[in-house]
Every structure is written in structure tokens, then in C-alpha cells.
Amino acid sequence: MTFRFCDGFDSYSTVANLVAKWTTVASASYSATTGRFGGGAVSNSSNGLYLLLTKSVTIPIGSKVRLAMSLKYSAGTVSSGLNYGNPLLAINGQHICGFSSLGLIVVTPYSGGTPMLTSSVAVNDGNFHWIELEYYLNGASSSAKLFIDGVSQGTYTGSLGSQVAISSVSFGMGYVFSGTGWLDDAIIWDDQGSSFNTFPMGPRRISTLLPNADGDLVQFTPKTGTAHFAMVNGGYSSTNYVSDTGTGNIDLFKFPALAYTPANINLVVGYFYGQNTGSGSTSLTPKLKTGGTTISGATQTLSVGTYSVTQAPFLTDASGTTWTAAAVNAMQIGMGD
Missing domain, CATH: 2.60.120 (Jelly Rolls)
Structure with missing residues (x-):
């Protein structure tokens, strides 16, 4: 089974409910009406610099981890550049993806260092964008693939870090001091098994249905x-x-x-x-x-x-x-x- 976790953020009534599905929640706000399709979304408006949702997972060493989410920043939102303590995406607590001062998505090595891949598309335009990242730790043969709204933003092959088992995945808003971001429809999967292992999937929508x-x-x-x-x-x-x-x-x-x-x-x-x-x-x-x-x-x-x-x-x-x-x-x- 390669599917690991998903959240459409439509099943909550308060931000305190998030800990029912997420392992840890830091500095998040919740709205039931600001999601990509009018449902729920998590916002960074309470303290954007430190927003982080972390989910414990069990992904074996040598796997390609795949992460996707709908992401929106208010128009003109900027960061002060990459800060490895404030990721957009992280695995095992290590920064792998951030938000640049120009509104671009930036992929970085697992242990920090020079960015390896930067999107050509800015996402700080007040619209939701579908972000997909494949990240493979394999020493000098590591790789990363980034897609925004189903369009490739490039592939990196080289050194990102040594192989490790992945025990947690984190979704954040990057190093943002002003402006608001929204996170919706988060998915975690990998390349293990014979089902649900396609990358990229292209834009997806998670529908949350309650018994009626x-x-x-x-x-x-x-x-x-x-x-x-x-x-x-x-x-x-x-x-x-x-x-x-x-x-x-x-x-x-x-x-x-x-x-x-x-x-x-x-x-x-x-x-x-x-x-x-x-x-x-x-x-x-x-x-x-x-x-x-x-x-x-x-x-x-x-x-x-x-x-x-x-x-x-x-x-x-x-x-x-x-x-x-x-x-x-x-x-x-x-x-x-």
C-alpha cells in the first residue's frame, strides 16, 4: 500500500480538532469556508512564521516520498527568503521545500544548503495552486520533481542526502512574516506497492462525506x-x-x-x-x-x-x-x- 494519508480539512469545527488526525499542530488557524472548493482550510493568520502540521508516517528507506497540497497566498505575500526552521514541506523535521521572497517554490537538500530546484511560477497571486513534490533520498543519485497545477517546474538529479526511513511529514507556510496563506487537500504517498503510486497525479480534490x-x-x-x-x-x-x-x-x-x-x-x-x-x-x-x-x-x-x-x-x-x-x-x- 503506497497511500499514506490525506486530509480535505472539511471535517473540523475548530482548530483544536486538527489533532484528531495530525500528530502535532503548531500556530494554525482554521476556517470552514476558505478552502479551494468552499470547504475548510488551515490558515497561517494566527502566526504565519510557525505554522506547521506534522503527520507521523512509516515510509521505508529507499522510497520516493510524494507530497501534494492545494496552496494559496494572499496576493503580494512575500517571505524573507528561505529559513530552514520554517519549511513549506519537511520530512523527519528536515526542510525540503520552501517559499522564496519572490513567491516561488524552492526545493532544498535534506540537511540544508544551496537550493536545488526553483519553480518558474510564482504562487503569491491570491489563487489556489496544486503543488506536487516527489523527493528521493539516495546519496549522489537523489532526485526531486516539482509540479505546480500539473505543469513540471523541473527535475533535479544529484545529491540531496543519504537514504533514510521517513517517520514524519510536515506541511507549513514557509518563512512568512506578513500576508496570509491557506492549505487544503493534503496528500502523502510513495512509490511502494503496485497501487496509488502514480506521480504526478495532477490537480485533485478531496471530498469529505459524513453519514446521512x-x-x-x-x-x-x-x-x-x-x-x-x-x-x-x-x-x-x-x-x-x-x-x-x-x-x-x-x-x-x-x-x-x-x-x-x-x-x-x-x-x-x-x-x-x-x-x-x-x-x-x-x-x-x-x-x-x-x-x-x-x-x-x-x-x-x-x-x-x-x-x-x-x-x-x-x-x-x-x-x-x-x-x-x-x-x-x-x-x-x-x-x-
Whole structure:
């Protein structure tokens, strides 16, 4: 599996909710209406110099890490130049990409030093731009590829740093003292495995869908009432839930249709927010139903005594067929124990 993480920033109500999906969050503001397609986005307006969202990942040594995001700066925003303590993108806490004083995207070595690749397109024009970076650490045979809005900004081959396993990825706003930036639709993937390993993908849109009806199986127990979906669509601040103390039960949920019809769909990711209220080991198995077929994702272990998010990527529909908008609009996703 080469997909690692994504966030469309549409599932939050406050900036404090970000820690449900991100490992650490620094100096971020959140708005539910300033995203690329009118949904949520993270902003640097509270303290732009130090905004940083970091996600722990497990990407093996020798991999090409791929990072993408929708990025917008208010028109005329400038930085004081590159500062290795304030990245646009970082891996393992090391600066690999920044924002220049001319509004250009700059790719740097892993351990700091002379920039190796600079975009020909400025992104400080008040519009969202789709940024994609492939970064490969392999000593003197390292490489980097940068794309903006699906257009190549160049390829670098040479020395960027020695091979390392990648344990964290960070998204920031660079060394910006004035002006506002917005971050939306962040994706992390790599070149491992046989699926979801294309680079570049080209501009992408992440749609966040919340359950709006009960599915074909409702075997857990809702906290209140009889509508199971109403207990799990309230966001990270909600105190509602469904629960189960047995085994072999399944809850499935239906979702609203996509607000648009995409030309292609790379995958569907189920995100689950829950906890083990006991003391032993408890797990849930993600479920996907399309047509008359139900399949299971990888079993997720729940944290004890605290809520946490687990993810289940489904690269195809339940029949193994490439996703279509019609299949997404009719799908049911849930969990079993």
C-alpha cells in the first residue's frame, strides 16, 4: 500500500480538532469556508512564521516520498527568503521545500544548503495552486520533481542526502512574516506497492462525506435514539457514539452524493474515530459495501481510554472495479467487530 494519508480539512469545527488526525499542530488557524472548493482550510493568520502540521508516517528507506497540497497566498505575500526552521514541506523535521521572497517554490537538500530546484511560477497571486513534490533520498543519485497545477517546474538529479526511513511529514507556510496563506487537500504517498503510486497525479480534490442515513446493517447500539448515523456524523467535538460489547456485529452507513462528478477517482478512505473503554485489546474491522458485495479493510486496534482516528483506504469498490462517481454515491461504509 503506497497511500499514506490525506486530509480535505472539511471535517473540523475548530482548530483544536486538527489533532484528531495530525500528530502535532503548531500556530494554525482554521476556517470552514476558505478552502479551494468552499470547504475548510488551515490558515497561517494566527502566526504565519510557525505554522506547521506534522503527520507521523512509516515510509521505508529507499522510497520516493510524494507530497501534494492545494496552496494559496494572499496576493503580494512575500517571505524573507528561505529559513530552514520554517519549511513549506519537511520530512523527519528536515526542510525540503520552501517559499522564496519572490513567491516561488524552492526545493532544498535534506540537511540544508544551496537550493536545488526553483519553480518558474510564482504562487503569491491570491489563487489556489496544486503543488506536487516527489523527493528521493539516495546519496549522489537523489532526485526531486516539482509540479505546480500539473505543469513540471523541473527535475533535479544529484545529491540531496543519504537514504533514510521517513517517520514524519510536515506541511507549513514557509518563512512568512506578513500576508496570509491557506492549505487544503493534503496528500502523502510513495512509490511502494503496485497501487496509488502514480506521480504526478495532477490537480485533485478531496471530498469529505459524513453519514446521512443508516445502511443495510445496524447492529451496534446508539448512545441515544434509533438513528445510528446521527451518532457518528457530529465531528470530533461530538459526544455521541455507537458502541458494542460483543463480536460479529456490523454497522453500515450511507452517505450523500458527491457535489460534482469527477473524471476519475483514485480511492475512497474511511476514517474512524473511536476508543476502547475497557482495559483489554479491542479492534474494529472497516467494512465497505457496493452493489451486493461487502468487503473488509485491515483490522484497526482502538486506543484504550482516549479517542483516536484510524484510516481504511479502499483502492477499488467492493467488486474490485475502479471507482466511479455512481459507485461512491451508492456505497455504504462502516465497521464490524
